Amino acid sequence: xxxxxxxxxxxxxxxxxxxxxxxxxxxxxxxxxxxxxxxxxxxxxxxxxxxxxxxxxxxxxxxxxxxxxxxxxxxxxxxxxxxxxxxxxxxxxxxxxxxxxxxxxxxxxxxxxxxxxxxxxxxxxxxxxxxxxxxxxxxxxxxxxxxxxxxxxxxxxxxxxxxxxxxxxxxxxxxxxxxxxxxxxxxxxxxxxxxxxxxxxxxxxxxxxxxxxxxxxxxxxxxxxxxxxxxxxxxxxxxxxxxxxxxxxxxxxxxxxxxxxxxxxxxxxxxxxxxxxxxxxxxxxxxxxxxxxxxxxxxxxxxxxxxxxxxxxxxxxxxxxxxxxxxxxxxxxxxxxxxxxxxxxxxxxxxxxxxxxxxxxxxxxxxxxxxxxxxxxxxxxxxxxxxxxxxxxxxxxxxxxxxxxxxxxxxxxxxxxxxxxxxxxxxxxxxxxxxxxxxxxxxxxxxxxxxxxxxxxxxxxxxxxxxxxxxxxxxxxxxxxxxx
Amino acid sequence: xxxxxxxxxxxxxxxxxxxxxxxxxxxxxxxxxxxxxxxxxxxxxxxxxxxxxxxxxxxxxxxxxxxxxxxxxxxxxxxxxxxxxxxxxxxxxxxxxxxxxxxxxxxxxxxxxxxxxxxxxxxxxxxxxxxxxxxxxxxxxxxxxxxxxxxxxxxxxxxxxxxxxxxxxxxxxxxxxxxxxxxxxxxxxxxxxxxxxxxxxxxxxxxxxxxxxxxxxxxxxxxxxxxxxxxxxxxxxxxxxxxxxxxxxxxxxxxxxxxxxxxxxxxxxxxxxxxxxxxxxxxxxxxxxxxxxxxxxxxxxxxxxxxxxxxxxxxxxxxxxxxxxxxxxxxxxxxxxxxxxxxxxxxxxxxxxxxxxxxxxxxxxxxxxxxxxxxxxxxxxxxxxxxxxxxxxxxxxxxxxxxxxxxxxxxxxxxxxxxxxxxxxxxxxxxxxxxxxxxxxxxxxxxxxxxxxxxxxxxxxxxxxxxxxxxxxxxxxxxxxxxx
Numbered sequence: 001x002x003x004x005x006x007x008x009x010x011x012x013x014x015x016x017x018x019x020x021x022x023x024x025x026x027x028x029x030x031x032x033x034x035x036x037x038x039x040x041x042x043x044x045x046x047x048x049x050x051x052x053x054x055x056x057x058x059x060x061x062x063x064x065x066x067x068x069x070x071x072x073x074x075x076x077x078x079x080x081x082x083x084x085x086x087x088x089x090x091x092x093x094x095x096x097x098x099x100x101x102x103x104x105x106x107x108x109x110x111x112x113x114x115x116x117x118x119x120x121x122x123x124x125x126x127x128x129x130x131x132x133x134x135x136x137x138x139x140x141x142x143x144x145x146x147x148x149x150x151x152x153x154x155x156x157x158x159x160x161x162x163x164x165x166x167x168x169x170x171x172x173x174x175x176x177x178x179x180x181x182x183x184x185x186x187x188x189x190x191x192x193x194x195x196x197x198x199x200x201x202x203x204x205x206x207x208x209x210x211x212x213x214x215x216x217x218x219x220x221x222x223x224x225x226x227x228x229x230x231x232x233x234x235x236x237x238x239x240x241x242x243x244x245x246x247x248x249x250x251x252x253x254x255x256x257x258x259x260x261x262x263x264x265x266x267x268x269x270x271x272x273x274x275x276x277x278x279x280x281x282x283x284x285x286x287x288x289x290x291x292x293x294x295x296x297x298x299x300x301x302x303x304x305x306x307x308x309x310x311x312x313x314x315x316x317x318x319x320x321x322x323x324x325x326x327x328x329x330x331x332x333x334x335x336x337x338x339x340x341x342x343x344x345x346x347x348x349x350x351x352x353x354x355x356x357x358x359x360x361x362x363x364x365x366x367x368x369x370x371x372x373x374x375x376x377x378x379x380x381x382x383x384x385x386x387x388x389x390x391x392x393x394x395x396x397x398x399x400x401x402x403x404x405x406x407x408x409x410x411x412x413x414x415x416x417x418x419x420x421x422x423x424x425x426x427x428x429x430x431x432x433x434x435x436x437x438x439x440x441x442x443x444x445x446x447x448x449x450x451x452x453x454x455x456x457x458x459x460x461x462x463x464x465x466x467x468x469x470x471x472x473x474x475x476x477x478x479x480x481x482x483x484x
Numbered sequence: 485x486x487x488x489x490x491x492x493x494x495x496x497x498x499x500x501x502x503x504x505x506x507x508x509x510x511x512x513x514x515x516x517x518x519x520x521x522x523x524x525x526x527x528x529x530x531x532x533x534x535x536x537x538x539x540x541x542x543x544x545x546x547x548x549x550x551x552x553x554x555x556x557x558x559x560x561x562x563x564x565x566x567x568x569x570x571x572x573x574x575x576x577x578x579x580x581x582x583x584x585x586x587x588x589x590x591x592x593x594x595x596x597x598x599x600x601x602x603x604x605x606x607x608x609x610x611x612x613x614x615x616x617x618x619x620x621x622x623x624x625x626x627x628x629x630x631x632x633x634x635x636x637x638x639x640x641x642x643x644x645x646x647x648x649x650x651x652x653x654x655x656x657x658x659x660x661x662x663x664x665x666x667x668x669x670x671x672x673x674x675x676x677x678x679x680x681x682x683x684x685x686x687x688x689x690x691x692x693x694x695x696x697x698x699x700x701x702x703x704x705x706x707x708x709x710x711x712x713x714x715x716x717x718x719x720x721x722x723x724x725x726x727x728x729x730x731x732x733x734x735x736x737x738x739x740x741x742x743x744x745x746x747x748x749x750x751x752x753x754x755x756x757x758x759x760x761x762x763x764x765x766x767x768x769x770x771x772x773x774x775x776x777x778x779x780x781x782x783x784x785x786x787x788x789x790x791x792x793x794x795x796x797x798x799x800x801x802x803x804x805x806x807x808x809x810x811x812x813x814x815x816x817x818x819x820x821x822x823x824x825x826x827x828x829x830x831x832x833x834x835x836x837x838x839x840x841x842x843x844x845x846x847x848x849x850x851x852x853x854x855x856x857x858x859x860x861x862x863x864x865x866x867x868x869x870x871x872x873x874x875x876x877x878x879x880x881x882x883x884x885x886x887x888x889x890x891x892x893x894x895x896x897x898x899x900x901x902x903x904x905x906x907x908x909x910x911x912x913x914x915x916x917x918x919x920x921x922x923x924x925x926x927x928x929x930x931x932x933x934x935x936x937x938x939x940x941x942x943x944x945x946x947x948x949x950x951x952x953x954x955x956x957x958x959x960x961x962x963x964x965x966x967x968x
Binding site: 037105106107113114116117118121123124226230231232233388397399405408409412413416417419420421422423424425426430432434435436437438440442443444447448449450452457460463464465466467468469470471472474475477 | 521607892901904910919921927936941
């Protein structure tokens with residue numbers, strides 16, 4: 001059985017949920033495979049996604065309340081997250097209506113060269129592994145599910161153990177809305193349990209998988225996907241330390257704003273974001289350090305999502321704290337409950353960081369940051385350049401200073417190779433769900449760095465092209481008949 | 485040392501070429517890595533690709549003559565292949581001038597949502613593994629090299645052992661033309677030898693790889709790419725049996741044309757194409773079989789590319805010939821020389837084929853085909869549906885017959901899931917280098933089915949997105965400054 005816990009007390013909450021049996025997993029995938037042709041051919045997927053969004057919105061208060069008992073993320077955040085989730089579903093409905101997502105290309109016959117018309121088709125049934133830290137937006141009805149359904153792929157979601165009841169209630173709403181909107185049975189399914197998830201990923205009828213979670217878990221699943229008799233694409237969005245660089249001009253001109261912004265980003269959601277600013281690079285000998293110490297000292301932690309996450313955070317922070325060369329810059333107020341995290345910020349020199357990057361650049365999932373002081377940009381750039389892949393890199397620059405802008409150009413030229421998104425004078429947390437978003441990044445931030453898991457381009461993960469050569473119009477797929 | 489052989493005699497031809505040492509491989513990759521920023525930033529890549537094309541065209545006759553001694557593919561085919569290769573280089577120059585390849589997306593700021601602008605960047609130095617059967621178009625200056633250079637990625641090519649001198653001469657022309665056109669040193673390199681190729685693929689500075697070749701070799705390399713400390717995308721285009729389906733109406737109305745077309749496609753280039761029609765499905769009890777027997781009987785083989793390929797073909801044909809339930813339908817004239825292949829076509833019933841698909845649907849690289857007779861479309865469709873992935877599927881239909889068109893629709897609905905390109909009333913060989921082409925297909929036809937290795941979309945393999953958030957114009961990359 002899978003039991004949810006209240007992070008505020010560490011006590012069980014809600015009824016335990018049964019792990020999905022092998023036979024039930026197989027049945028869910030068989031139903032998805034059976035639904036695939038009709039769902040792929042359906043002309044009413046946009047309406048179905050909107051029906052799901054409407055149904056979730058109608059029950060947003062109830063959903064947020066349930067999720068709060070299992071995650072302690074708070075009503076305001078969770079209500080907002082339901083809205084983000086339904087906004088995401090409606091965005092993909094708009095993508096479908098726009099039609100351009102299917103990447104149609106037409107090369108008419110010319111001389112001996114045949115007529116060729118290409119269009120994307122849905123890849124087939126998709127497995128989605130839900131995340132702990134977004135019980136809605138990266139969970140049962142989250143971005144992976146929305147984009148895969150939009151692409152025309154049935155979805156089987158493996159629920160996260162941290163919020164089983166939230167997952168079940170969400171799944172009932174999704175399945176009900178899809179059925180009412182005329183989606184074929186099997187278009188959507190939910191399973192529970194680690195073993196069930198492994199069976200799902202190995203099932204021959206699953207054509208691709210999406211995952212948001214830890215680096216360790218994601219890499220293990222990626223390996224399983226690659227070692228299947230027929231390997232499938234595994235779109236994993238894993239850990240990231242999201243380096244932020246403060247340039248001298250910015251550090252001198254607005255230390256308080258940077259310190260406040262950093263602390264807010266570091267402690268947001270008790271630091272439980274893959275975009276958390278784990279590494280902050282600041283010039284040596286600046287007042288910014290004391291401003292950061294002050295801001296972090298005034299911050300407060302919160303209860304972490306699960307006991308396991310809290311234990312991992314505690315261990316990771318202890319490892320950093322004991323590292324030679326590191327000193328503690330500041331700590332905030334501990335969060336309440338048995339899994340309450342304390343914001344912690346450590347300070348060290350670039351030279352020490354560079355000497356043990358393997359350990360020091362590890363993700364510490366939670367509100368803990370390293371502030372690394374650099375003597376000069378010339379020293380900093382080669383260190384930034386050998387960081388492992390990240391979702392986000394950030395630069396803080398005084399745009400009124402030509403010298404700072406010149407340094408920023410050099411920093412950006414490096415950051416754009418170690419991160420999938422580069423932010424100027426902002427913070428990495430907060431991922432806008434828009435067309436130009438790229439929520440991806442070099443390995444190991446993601447397992448397939450060419451793709452995003454947020455924004456309209458996320459639909460591309462679930463599509464493969466087919467070219468039709470010298471076809472009479474009556475045999476072409478609908479999307480190609482009128483093209484060209 | 486790597487020695488080329490004349491397939492017409494089996495005798496050594498040309499000077500042996502030294503295997504590239506570990507130190508030389510490292511040096512080639514280091515040079516590529518050093519060239520990467522300047523090549524990525526170069527505004528003159530289109531001109532450089534055209535300079536390469538011009539230089540190859542100027543020496544087309546000489547190149548074809550050298551390649552003919554190492555491949556016996558014949559002067560006409562090889563001269564045409566040089567033209568295809570230079571056409572490909574010029575096509576990617578046009579892609580660069582068009583600029584849309586970089587997939588720019590802009591979402592202006594709105595309220596609290598930040599300004600986001602996304603553009604593709606080159607992934608970094610690329611390893612290219614050349615094929616045996618296209619000594620130009622899928623070799624040193626072939627599609628992988630052209631598309632990667634166009635994307636802004638330096639390239640290190642691992643030459644195929646079958647044509648070492650052709651590879652060296654081509655590489656000298658490519659390197660010379662790139663240097664004259666102002667490309668940074670290291671933009672292009674060539675290495676020789678299997679061990680050198682493995683070292684190349686494992687080199688930390690290599691960011692992606694392209695491969696065209698056998699299923700066995702490709703899957704072994706794909707595994708190496710996936711098991712690196714930092715895995716990289718491995719775009720392998722492997723074997724394929726390219727099922728062709730003849731519908732009853734087509735079989736009855738034009739048996740001779742189908743028999744001739746099939747035989748031509750099967751024996752073209754001595755059958756040494758990944759698009760060779762290895763499986764032909766025809767209705768039972770039709771005159772088409774005798775027409776095929778006649779056409780194949782009148783065909784002639786040729787010398788195969790290498791002794792190893794000839795041995796593999798001989799073994800694969802023997803395995804098929806000895807299979808219970810199979811009879812030989814026809815054989816053509818043997819090709820000349822020690823590695824001369826004989827066109828062979830075998831016949832069996834769908835039921836027998838379905839009973840041992842694992843063996844019978846294996847690729848037999850060369851001019852050998854299975855003709856599988858099916859009793860009805862209802863029997864055929866489920867067998868087609870469980871074929872492993874292919875580059876091409878073909879349907880032959882009498883478009884004047886409503887019944888045949890209806891059957892075609894059912895066959896296409898299956899073929900588009902087991903092949904990346906579906907051809908109507910044509911043959912799978914011949915891959916047009918155009919925008920709408922898709923030369924890819926479900927695993928194991930390719931290792932990454934969402935991508936093509938032929939046509940303008942091939943450039944996408946070497947690009948990854950980066951999003952820029954809230955950037956002042958002066959810090960944006962050039963391609964984003966004026967966008968939006």
